Amino acid sequence: MEELKTGIAQYDGEELRIYWSVKDIPKPSELKRMQEILINTPIKLIPQLRLSMDQMKLIKVLTKEYGEILGYEQPEMQDLLKEEFCELYEEEWFSTSPNRVDACTMETATKFIDFIINHAIVRNNIYLYVWDKKTKKTEPCRKYLNDFYSYVVACFLNKKCVVCGQRHDFENGLIVDYDHADKVGTIGARKYDDGLQLRGWTLCRKHHQQRESMPIEEFMEYWHIFPIKLSPTLVALGQKLYPEQFKTFDIEKYRTKINYEVQEFLEKNKGKVFRQGIAYI
Secondary structure, three states, rough: HHHHHHOOOEEEOEEEEEEEEEEOOHHHOOOHHHHHOOOOOOOOEEEEOOOOOHHHHHHHHHHHHHHHOOOOHHHHHHHHHHHHHHHHHHOOOOOOOOOOOOOOEEEHHHHHHHHHHHHHHHHHOOEHHHHHHHOOEEEEEHHHHOOOOHHHHHHHOOOOOOOOOOOEEEHHHHOOEEOOOOOOHOOOOOOOOOOOOOOOOOOOEHHHHHHHHHOOHHHHHHOOOEEOOHHHHHHHHHHHOOOOOOOOHHHHHHHHHHHHHHHHHHHHHOOOOOHHOOOOO
């Protein structure tokens, strides 16, 4: 019964319930074996795919840094983000401690971590960093993302470098621009680029120069990042953000598609797009 040593018991006056974290739901035969061992006590086994200790620690680190920047204590920052997250995704209130009965699942924790990172970028133009005790280095938040596409989109809409998080600040000489990861020559020339055919991302000048100095696959492997293809809606927004790009994009040609994407997103998120930002279209 080694697997139950870290379990949580809950007694309601009639039966004893034991909760414990698992990587995979045990087979019915294994549950039966456990119950036979504990036959003298009425027990209901409730395995849960709870968040890991590493996820709990990462959530705490991210909300602590985010809170310090905005002037909140870590618990308050975490609760504020959790409240918005639960409302946005229609989740029940949950604990981020694996030892609590109401602990969230690994899937919810992963989703919440992505939410925190993108929330900082979209809502407050903040790029979070995490001190990694193993590498003894400050690591960029993108390293901990599961949904990398939304992250690249968030950087695109907020003019931030996907590698280092530097924001565009023209007055101080800090330039972040849209960069084609695929060769423009594959579609003939830049004049034929409508923003829909080639993959891309946003890079600062430093990382743009580095990207040009090595094969694209090597650059992607080195930074553990990948480019994305833009939707018509994103290209339409990108025309205003990056005036020198997407000049051949015909917005009227895709008007129906753009309206559909926006409407679909609004319906999916029940009108909360303006709270979370349009970064997930």
